[in-house]
Amino acid sequence: MLEAKNILKTFHSEGVVTHALTGVDLTVNPGEFVSIVGRSGSGKTTFLNVLSTLLAPDSGEILYGGEDVTSFSAARLNQLRQKDFSVVFQFHYLLPYLSARENVLLPYMRGLAPVSKDAKLRADACLERVGLAGKGSKIPGHLSGGEQQRVAIARALVKESTVLFADEPTGNLDRETGESVMELLADLKNDGLSIVMVTHDDEYAARADRVIRMADGAVV
Amino acid sequence: MNILTIPLRNTRKKWVKTLLLLVVFSLGVTSIVSLNYVSSVVGESLEKKLTAFGANILVMPKSEKLTVSYGGFSMGDMLLGVTDLSESEVMNKVTSIELKDRIAVVAPKLVAMAQVDGATVGVVGVRWEKEKTLKGYWALNGEYPTTPDGVVVGSKAAARLNLKQGDSLELGGAPVTVSGILFPTGSDDDSVIFAGMDFAQATFGTPDRVNFVEVAALCAGCPIEDIVHQLQEALPDTEIQALQSIVKQRMYSVNFVKQLILTVSIIILFIACCMVGVTMLSSVNERIKEIGLMRSLGFSRKGIFGIFCFEAMIIGIGAGAIGYLGGFALSLEVLKILDMAEDTTLSFNGGDMALTCLFIVGVSVLSAFFPAWKASSIEPSEALISL
Structure with missing residues (x-):
């Protein structure tokens, strides 16, 4: 279970203070699909970044497996990002010089040890699952926008994480491609993966088990 | 496939940039190697000529x-x-x-x-x-x-x-x-x-x-x-x-040539290092998204630091080898022009080449330290929000 308690986050830029999160609470149960909606500047992406440990909150607790991850050392945070948490961004952020398959395997290319056969088989299975079987050798530049986003989802899936964070995963896709991504997320949820998705699209948000609406840095 | 695949593929993908950097760095190494070989032969020859001015x-x-x-x-x-x-x-x-x-x-x-x-x-x-x-x-x-x-x-x-x-x-x-x-x-x-x-x-x-x-x-x-x-x-x-005074006087002339060459070599090396440093720094800025992504996937700071240092190492190995061979060939030509080719016992030495490569790799990696440190200090959210 993932639980956020009284999360506060303030940004200071050129003398301007922005209260991005003003005491947000959220609980995500195992296998639950939660979507967070709100207007631009409502703090939903900041909240997702804090939940996924990519951004440290000013105060508050994020409990995962009973432990407060905000007090984790850099090494433990890395471990959490390596195994338990996966993030899909609005932009795919694929490395342009690696093939689709190598991009999927990127989480396993962290050290000098060669990527295992097992990981390679899992990467092929993930590519197949996102409908890209046979396209593993293509570089991102030779794939469509939808395909690139699906490679990014396969990269998130390959680690077999327990929580998937998705920040506007359909934001840059046409309706048809967006639809296929949403179907994929629904499948993953059915497989028991917890999903926290940020979106400004009410129709997609409604497909989640629960919709959280944010405004001015707070859940409304 | 491991972490080194990332810098290797990046260097291959950006081959024009890599090639230009390699050429510039190799030219620097070529100049340093040839200057040192020529100065060593010229110094020897100068000292031989100075023996005509008395015993020591x-x-x-x-x-x-x-x-x-x-x-x-x-x-x-x-x-x-x-x-x-x-x-x-x-x-x-x-x-x-x-x-x-x-x-x-x-x-x-x-x-x-x-x-x-x-x-x-x-x-x-x-x-x-x-x-x-x-x-x-x-x-x-x-x-x-x-x-x-x-x-x-x-x-x-x-x-x-x-x-x-x-x-x-x-x-x-x-x-x-x-x-x-x-x-x-x-x-x-x-x-x-x-x-x-x-x-x-x-x-x-x-x-x-x-x-x-x-x-x-x-x-x-x-x-x-x-x-x-x-x-x-x-x-x-x-x-x-x-006769120490004579030795000192004589060595002053020889050392003057050597010190001049050393100074020029240091300046060339410094410029080459700046080139590597600036190129790596611009590479870090270009690849800030990649760095943020890798950090979000659990890559450690050490891993990111290593990726950029390894890229500098690739440049260093190439520049060291090409530069040494170029410098050796150039010094033979220069000695021919100076009509000193017969005075020299200059011969290709694999050990010298390996040492040169090692030194250049060290210098190249050292030049990439600041950009690599900067890359490793990037926080995932900082890189991704900056987009």
Whole structure:
């Protein structure tokens, strides 16, 4: 279970203070699909970044497996990002010089040890699952926008994480491609993966088990 | 497939940028390698030429000095136990030391006194060929003797004895002919008569004996103290004295060339390092998204740091190898142009190449330290929000 308690986050830029999160609470149960909606500047992406440990909150607790991850050392945070948490961004952020398959395997290319056969088989299975079987050798530049986003989802899936964070995963896709991504997320949820998705699209948000609406840095 | 795949693929993908950086860095290494090779040969050659300006080591018989006085009357210093040196022994031993390659000239001297028309004059027996090499600054009115009875007279001695080229005189009872008069040198050479060694030894009854030996050693490759030490071991019954002022003066000229080259090399290397650093820094800024993504996937700071250092290492290996080969070839060409190719024993050395590569890799990685550190300090949210 993932639980956020009284999360506060303030940004200071050129003398301007922005209260991005003003005491947000959220609980995500195992296998639950939660979507967070709100207007631009409502703090939903900041909240997702804090939940996924990519951004440290000013105060508050994020409990995962009973432990407060905000007090984790850099090494433990890395471990959490390596195994338990996966993030899909609005932009795919694929490395342009690696093939689709190598991009999927990127989480396993962290050290000098060669990527295992097992990981390679899992990467092929993930590519197949996102409908890209046979396209593993293509570089991102030779794939469509939808395909690139699906490679990014396969990269998130390959680690077999327990929580998937998705920040506007359909934001840059046409309706048809967006639809296929949403179907994929629904499948993953059915497989028991917890999903926290940020979106400004009410129709997609409604497909989640629960919709959280944010405004001015707070859940409304 | 591992973490090194990332920098390898990136370098391959951005091959134009990599190639340009490699070319610039290789040119820098080429310049440094060739400058160092050329300076080493030029320095050696310069030192060889400088041996024509005198000896820097003296080999003398061991002696004891005794100050004699009686009843408050000083009778001056007396030298005890002075024995002449055996010319053949000294020559053999000097030319058999470990650093014999650094010995340029060995010039023995036999000093005797003779009467010429009632005046006493010093006679120095020399080996003409050695003496000419050692005293390249000598200028003669006349010519060097070609017969055993020929002598060269110093300018002051010639004036005192009223001698000129072609005059005949007697030295120790043996007739000799003046084949040349030395132009003034400002040294003791002006006051004596120089005769051939064989003539001097025969005339003054000391066959194979000499009083001292002057040695001109090349000090660029090793300190003079090492040569003196080896000579002392080879000739334990003699006193070996290094003429430090001459050594220092000579080394100053050689070192000046080397220091100039070193300064130029450092400047070139610094510019090349700046190029690598700036290119890596721009690469970090370009790839901030990638870095943020990798950090979000659990890549450690060390891992990110290593990726950029490895890219610099690839450039360093390439530049080191290409630069060394280029520098070696260039120095051969430059030496040909300077007409010094025959003076050199320059030959390709795999060990030198490996050392050069190692050094350049080290310098290249060092240049990438700041950009790599900057990359490793990037937080995932910072990189992704910046988009």
